[in-house]
Amino acid sequence: MSTDLETLDRATCLDLLRRVQVGRIAWAGDGGIVDVLPVNFVMDGETPVFMTAPGSKFDAVRAGRPLTFEADDLEPALRTAWSVLITGRPEIVTDPGELERLRTLPLTPWIHWPDASFVRLSPHSVSGRRIPLHPGGVTVEHVDPTDDSA
Secondary structure: OOOOOEEEOHHHHHHHHOOOOEEEEEEEOHHHOEEEEEEEEEEEOOEEEEEEOOOHHHHHHHOOOOEEEEEEEEEOOOOEEEEEEEEEEEEEOOOHHHHHHHOOOOOOOOOOOOOOEEEEEEEEEEEEEEEOOOOOOOOOOOOOOOOOOO
């Protein structure tokens, strides 16, 4: 079995992020404790955009803390997976025209908060890895629907 991980280029990372709707943001708070919370997001070009209501995520963004955004996908039966990390500075979107444009994006939060704000994470770095597809774990049987011997 190969233990090689495939390093993904920026374009592949961004393409993979367009295929999922849930990621996680992480930030270090005062005292060095790291918080990690899930977010529904959408890619706006090369930038992840999510919404958040007042609380710890909003406070971290408002404080200008650097964020790490992570999203992934996996297929246990095929033993393959990928993960993408983006680090950068978050920005609460306040421009009325930009807010109107962001409302047209296919962002579907699981919880609708009336006081939620759009947040954009401008990438400082983008990296990703993939466990390549390899044999094992799945058996495929073809059944002939015209075979009456069963």
